[in-house]
Amino acid sequence: MTTLVYLIPSALFLGALGLSGFLWALRSGQYEDIHGAAERILIDWDDKPER
Amino acid sequence: MSCCAPGAEMALDLETSVLPSSQEIRLASRSLGDDLHQTDLSVPTVHCAACIQAIEKALGRLDHVEGVRVNLSTKRVSIQWRGNDIPPVVAALGRLGYEAHLFDPEVGEKDKTLSELIRAVAVAGFAAGNIMLLSVSVWSGAEGATRDLFHWVSALIAIPALAFAGGIYFRSAWNALRHGRMNMDVPIAVGVSLAYAMSLNETINHGEHAYFDASVSLLFFLLIGRTLDHVMRERARTAVNGLARLAARGAMVQRDDGTRDYLPVGEIEPGMQLLVAAGERIPVDGRIIRGASDLDCSLVSGESTPKTVASGERVQAGTLNLTGPLTVEATAAAKDSFLAEMVRLMEAAEGGRAHYRRIADRVSALYAPVVHLTAFVTFLGWVAATGDWHRAVTIAIAVLIITCPCALGLAVPIVQVVAARRLFENGIMVKDGSAMERLATIDTAVFDKTGTLTLGKPRLVNRSSIDPAMLALAAAMGAHSRHPLSQAIAGLASPAGQPTFNEVTERPGFGIEATAAGNTWRLGRRGWAGGKGRTGAEGKTGGTVLTRNGTIVASFEFEDALRADADTAIARLKNAGLTVEMLSGDTVVACAEVAEALPVDHFTPTLLPSGKVERIRQLSNDGHRVMMVGDGLNDTPALGAAHVSIAPATAADIGRNAADFVFLRESLLAVPLALDVSRKAGRLIRQNIAIAIVYNTIAVPIAILGHVTPLIAAVAMSASSLLVIGNALRLQRFATTEVTRAPLATRSGIHESMQS
Numbered sequence: 001m002t003t004l005v006y007l008i009p010s011a012l013f014l015g016a017l018g019l020s021g022f023l024w025a026l027r028s029g030q031y032e033d034i035h036g037a038a039e040r041i042l043i044d045w046d047d048k049p050e051r
Numbered sequence: 052m053s054c055c056a057p058g059a060e061m062a063l064d065l066e067t068s069v070l071p072s073s074q075e076i077r078l079a080s081r082s083l084g085d086d087l088h089q090t091d092l093s094v095p096t097v098h099c100a101a102c103i104q105a106i107e108k109a110l111g112r113l114d115h116v117e118g119v120r121v122n123l124s125t126k127r128v129s130i131q132w133r134g135n136d137i138p139p140v141v142a143a144l145g146r147l148g149y150e151a152h153l154f155d156p157e158v159g160e161k162d163k164t165l166s167e168l169i170r171a172v173a174v175a176g177f178a179a180g181n182i183m184l185l186s187v188s189v190w191s192g193a194e195g196a197t198r199d200l201f202h203w204v205s206a207l208i209a210i211p212a213l214a215f216a217g218g219i220y221f222r223s224a225w226n227a228l229r230h231g232r233m234n235m236d237v238p239i240a241v242g243v244s245l246a247y248a249m250s251l252n253e254t255i256n257h258g259e260h261a262y263f264d265a266s267v268s269l270l271f272f273l274l275i276g277r278t279l280d281h282v283m284r285e286r287a288r289t290a291v292n293g294l295a296r297l298a299a300r301g302a303m304v305q306r307d308d309g310t311r312d313y314l315p316v317g318e319i320e321p322g323m324q325l326l327v328a329a330g331e332r333i334p335v336d337g338r339i340i341r342g343a344s345d346l347d348c349s350l351v352s353g354e355s356t357p358k359t360v361a362s363g364e365r366v367q368a369g370t371l372n373l374t375g376p377l378t379v380e381a382t383a384a385a386k387d388s389f390l391a392e393m394v395r396l397m398e399a400a401e402g403g404r405a406h407y408r409r410i411a412d413r414v415s416a417l418y419a420p421v422v423h424l425t426a427f428v429t430f431l432g433w434v435a436a437t438g439d440w441h442r443a444v445t446i447a448i449a450v451l452i453i454t455c456p457c458a459l460g461l462a463v464p465i466v467q468v469v470a471a472r473r474l475f476e477n478g479i480m481v482k483d484g485s486a487m488e489r490l491a492t493i494d495t496a497v498f499d500k501t502g503t504l505t506l507g508k509p510r511l512v513n514r515s516s517i518d519p520a521m522l523a524l525a526a527a528m529g530a531h532s533r534h535p536l537s538q539a540i541a542g543l544a545s546p547a548g549q550p551t552f553n554e555v556t557e558r559p560g561f562g563i564e565a566t567a568a569g570n571t572w573r574l575g576r577r578g579w580a581g582g583k584g585r586t587g588a589e590g591k592t593g594g595t596v597l598t599r600n601g602t603i604v605a606s607f608e609f610e611d612a613l614r615a616d617a618d619t620a621i622a623r624l625k626n627a628g629l630t631v632e633m634l635s636g637d638t639v640v641a642c643a644e645v646a647e648a649l650p651v652d653h654f655t656p657t658l659l660p661s662g663k664v665e666r667i668r669q670l671s672n673d674g675h676r677v678m679m680v681g682d683g684l685n686d687t688p689a690l691g692a693a694h695v696s697i698a699p700a701t702a703a704d705i706g707r708n709a710a711d712f713v714f715l716r717e718s719l720l721a722v723p724l725a726l727d728v729s730r731k732a733g734r735l736i737r738q739n740i741a742i743a744i745v746y747n748t749i750a751v752p753i754a755i756l757g758h759v760t761p762l763i764a765a766v767a768m769s770a771s772s773l774l775v776i777g778n779a780l781r782l783q784r785f786a787t788t789e790v791t792r793a794p795l796a797t798r799s800g801i802h803e804s805m806q807s
Contacts, residue, residue, distance in 0.1 A: 004197070008204060012181060019177040026169060036123030039100035 071153045074313035075300045077137050079153045087117065090137065091129045092151040093293035094144065097121055105147055113138040125289050152295040165285060168278045171216040175271040178212035179264070181205075183765075186264040190762045202254040205263040209247060216270045217243055219277075235415040235460050238422055242455035243269060249448045260445065265452050265764050272772055273460045280464040280484065283471045287480035291713050294700050302327070302334040305378070316385045327377045329559075330533055335368045335388045337379035343560040344375035345534055349507040350683045350703050351389065353500060353636030353658075355611045357535060359560040359576075369684050369703065373533045375559025390705065393684050396660060397691035397709055407694075409485050411463040414740055418459065426450045429755045442757075449759040453750045458771040462739030465779040470732035473782065478715040479725050486711035489695040490726060491733035492676050496624050497667060497693065499681030500635035500645055500654075501611065502701060504719070507682075509539045510612035521605040525597045528563045528574045531555045536595055536609060537563065537574070562595075573598045577606075611641065613648060614699075615718045621649050623723035627730075630675075634663045636685050663689035680722055682706055697722055728782075735782055739775045746771040 025031065071079075080090040097106065103121045106128055110119040115138050117131040128151075132138055144151045185201040193201055217240070224240035227233060243266045250261035301315045303326040311326070316334050319325070324340065327333055333346075345357040351369045360366060366379060368388035385391060426447045433443035467484040474481055481487060501507045514522070526544035529537035552565040552572075562575010573580035574597050581601035597605040621631050633654035635642050642656040655666060663681075667689055670677050679686070679693030682702035690696035690709045698710035707713055714721035750767050753759060759767075 004200065008200075011184075012204075012208070015177055015181055019173060022173050023170060026166060026173075031169070033122040033124045036103065036121065039103060039123055042100040043104045 071141060071151070071296075071300075073137050073139070073141070074303070076141065076153060078301050078313070078315055080137065083131065086133050087131055088133070088137075089129055089131050090140070091127055091154070092140070092144070093126060093154045094121075094128050094149050094151050095126050095293055096149050097123060097126050097128070102149070106144065106149065109143050109147055110138075110140055113140065113143060116140075126293055152293065153300065154292045154294075154296065165278075165281055168219070168274065168281055171219055172271070172274045172278050175212050175216035175267060175274055178208050178216075179268040179271040181208050182264045182267050186761065186765070189261075198259075199254065199257055202250070202261045202263070205261065206251055206254055209263045209267050212267050212270060213243065213247060216274055219274070220270070232412075233416040233419055234412045238415065238419040239269070239273060239455060239460060241423070242266075242451045245448050246452050246455075249444065253445070260449075260761055262448070262452055262761050262764065265761060265768065268765070269452075269455055269768065276461045276464040276468075279468045283468050283475075284481070284483055287471070287475065287482060287713075290715070291480050291482075291700075291707055294707065294713075296704055302331075319381050320384055321381050323381045325379045325381060327372050327379055329372055329374055329376055331372055333366050333368055333370050333372060333377075333379065335381045335385050336383040337366055337381045339364050339366060340378045340380050342375055342377040344377050345373040345560055347371040347373055347535065349501045351685060353502075353683050353685055355501045355505065355507055355509070355637055355641060361560060373535070374557055390684060393660060393687045394705060396664065396688035397705070399688075407485060407489055409463075410488055410736055410740075411459070414459065422451065422454045425454070425751065425755070432755075433757070446754070446757045446759075449757075449764065450751065450754040452764050453754040453759055453767060454747055455768075458743040458746060458768075458775045459740065461772055462743055462775045462779070463736050465776055466732050466735045466739060466782065469779050469782045470728050473728050474712075474725060477721065477724055479721050480713045480715070481725075482711050482713075486695055487729040487732055488736075489676075489711070490678065490729040493629065493678040493694060493726070495630045495632065495670055495675040495677045496722070497632045497634055497663075497670070497677055497679050497689070498621075498651070499663075499679075499683060499686045499689075500633055500637055500642060502682040503680055503686075503699060504614060504617050504633065504645055504649065505611040506614050506717070507701075508612055509535055509609035511539055511543060511607055512610050513606075513608045514543065517605045517607070521597055524572065525574050525605065525607070527552070528555065528565050528572065528597075531565075532557050532563055536607070539609060540574070540607065570599050571601075573601075577603075610644060613645070616720045618649050620719040620721075620723050621651060623720070624726065625650065625652075627723065627726060629678075629726075632666075634658050634666055634689070636660075636683070660685040660688050664692045667692045678726075697725065731782060735779060739778055742774055742778065743771065746774075 030037070076090055076092075080088045083089050094106070097103065103123060106121050107119045110116055110128070110130060115132050115134045115136075117133060119128065119130050121128045128144075130138075130140055132140075141151050182205045185205050189198055189201055220236045220240045220243070223234065223236040227237055246262040246266040250263050250266070253259075253261050301313050302319060304312045304314050304319065305324045305326055306312065319335050325334065325337065329344065339360060339362045341362055343359070343361040345359050346366065347357050348354050348367070348370050350371070351367050357373060360377075365382070366377075368383075368385070368390045429450050430443050430447035433446055434440060437443070464484065467487055470487055471481045471484075498504050522540075522543060525540050526542075529539075529541035530544065532538070532541075552567045555563060555565040557563050558575070558579070561579040562573055565572045565574075575595065577594050577596050580596050581598035581603060595607045595609070596603045597607070624631055630653075631651045633642065633646060633649075633651045635654070635656050636658055637656060639656045642654050645651075646654045655662075658666070663686065667677050667679060671692075671694070676694045678695050678697065679689050680697045681687075681690055682699050684703045684706065686698075687703065687706045687709050690698065690706055695712075696710045697712040697714065698706050700707070700713055700715045702710070702713070712725055714725070746767075750759075753763075
């Protein structure tokens with residue numbers, strides 16, 4: 001029983017961390033161009049990082 | 052097409068497609084404040100990483116451009132720029148070989164529904180996962196205080212999930228109830244909230260059975276179905292939006308004092324003088340003051356032959372000015388123009404679809420009362436039998452949970468998502484699920500002629516009787532004009548040995564004149580180019596001829612080219628048991644020719660837009676379910692009146708928006724394919740509903756007898772959901788005939804790569 005006192009909160013905390021990470025990624029527009037993001041990794045920007 | 056070398060098609064398309072002018076782009080851009088503007092363009096041919104790189108680099112190098120970002124999923128590029136004049140982005144894209152279109156911007160809309168749905172799925176998924184973990188512990192034997200603790204934690208986790216994810220269902224259910232209707236969301240909302248309330252009560256009283264896991268995972272599964280459905284429709288909508296706009300967004304107005312202004316269409320008033328260059332569409336109804344030209348009316352009236360116009364004549368909004376610049380005096384504002392009239396006619400014609408109720412809604416209208424009644428009777432029965440109120444409530448709610456239409460809620464959307472995906476792969480966009488349900492029920496197909504059964508593009512038919520040398524000469528001359536007949540001849544040019552001319556001039560409404568080696572060549576209408584023929588055809592007045600110094604050396608005969616696979620498509624529709632009709636605004640002769648080539652059952656020529664609506668009404672009143680396939684402005688009211696409607700990608704903007712399906716490829720086989728997939732989807736939906744009913748007839752008696760525990764409920768619900776999903780996925784394996792990968796329609800420059 002005592003183990004549950006810290007195991008359950010920590011399990012929930014980790015889950016909530018993942019959830020908030022996902023929501024953050026969603027809000028910052030990382031899912032707006034999934035197809036493009038997959039292709040962009042192939043681009044070799046030779047001069048400078050893109051703006 | 053090979054991905055990054057669209058140059059070849061570009062060269063072919065260049066003459067036929069009209070690139071948006073910089074004033075038009077400026078009108079469509081929005082200000083971000085601080086002198087910064089953003090313009091979004093649809094670039095259907097972006098395809099891969101190299102395309103992204105090429106575009107972002109080239110546009111980024113232009114002056115005043117602040118930032119460029121390509122979105123590959125939506126095939127759009129957004130450009131941020133400073134200053135008063137928009138940088139020449141369209142020209143820069145053109146040089147790279149990409150064709151850019153403007154689209155109707157949805158200002159700041161950015162699809163809120165989708166992000167709300169995804170957030171809801173995330174929250175419900177998190178809650179369902181955690182509660183399920185705790186539930187498994189309870190099922191495997193947690194007891195006493197531990198079980199109560201787990202129940203309490205589950206109750207807490209379920210609150211945000213119900214509030215946030217469940218909110219979507221509660222709102223929808225409330226909306227339906229308020230309007231006295233019933234939809235699938237009502238039993239879901241009732242089941243979920245009652246299950247939660249009962250479980251909370253159970254938890255407070257240290258009970259054994261709590262259904263937190265059932266209520267939350269139910270929401271999770273249903274939300275997945277709903278989100279997929281939304282994504283599918285959104286994708287179709289974006290693809291349709293990305294097509295070229297065919298209506299003019301603005302026009303160059305010449306003021307009395309000689310100054311010129313580019314005004315949006317909405318601000319043009321009667322009496323203003325408009326300058327319409329060759330290649331532009333007439334923005335509002337008007338009268339020609341100066342200039343002569345040929346007008347392409349195919350989108351407006353359905354006539355396939357271009358009309359020659361001169362000063363003093365009236366022109367309709369939406370017609371395309373082909374050959375010469377015109378000065379037009381506006382006689383009506385945009386809101387009173389032909390186009391607006393079509394929109395009004397269409398709204399007035401709203402046919403059966405407004406009253407159509409989706410299968411899921413019809414089923415739930417029967418299903419929900421039966422389920423709720425069963426639960427209530429169970430409750431009364433247990434009270435009467437045992438007098439144990441608590442037990443009776445628990446069992447009644449278990450009945451509600453086990454019958455909660457998880458399978459039903461998934462059964463319909465999943466099938467439609469799979470079907471829409473199949474169609475999408477074949478270049479057919481579906482606006483919504485109900486369109487497929489409606490398409491499956493039709494028994495009559497009505498086609499427009501020009502632009503639908505035919506391409507609206509002429510084709511030379513007597514090529515074999517023309518001297519190849521003369522044909523080469525004519526082709527070289529034809530390349531100088533936008534006139535469709537010239538374009539058709541120019542398309543036959545032999546790659547070797549292009550003849551050269553000293554001077555080429557186009558005489559709008561007549562033809563092309565060229566001089567070479569002391570001879571004057573004319574390509575154009577017979578009366579103008581020269582009457583003396585050596586073939587003895589002086590009697591004819593029409594027709595297109597090539598003359599040398601006034602003597603006819605070749606005459607050309609054209610017919611409107613049929614759309615690829617038109618005959619096969621019609622034959623297939625007939626095999627599927629449909630009656631096929633053709634309605635056209637074109638002449639009797641032109642219609643008869645097409646009707647002869649295609650096995651249509653019946654055709655009516657020279658119809659006005661209202662005539663088409665009338666014919667469809669008449670068919671519907673006779674008890675037929677009518678599908679309308681059409682592309683022109685004049686078809687738009689008919690598209691609205693029909694039970695279900697299909698438009699090619701080359702259709703007028705409002706027609707495309709009115710249609711339930713839009714097909715991007717040239718082949719007309721898209722129509723029987725859409726019908727076939729819709730009918731199969733309809734069959735699968737009925738099967739799925741049957742599966743759900745069978746499941747209920749087994750599970751409900753068990754629940755009524757009080758044998759259902761949360762564990763059994765969880766297993767039963769998941770099993771039935773998996774079963775309907777598995778059944779829906781069978782649609783993907785049905786062998787259907789693929790639409791031949793015919794070249795895509797070029798009037799608006801849509802390419803193969805629209806399919807991602």
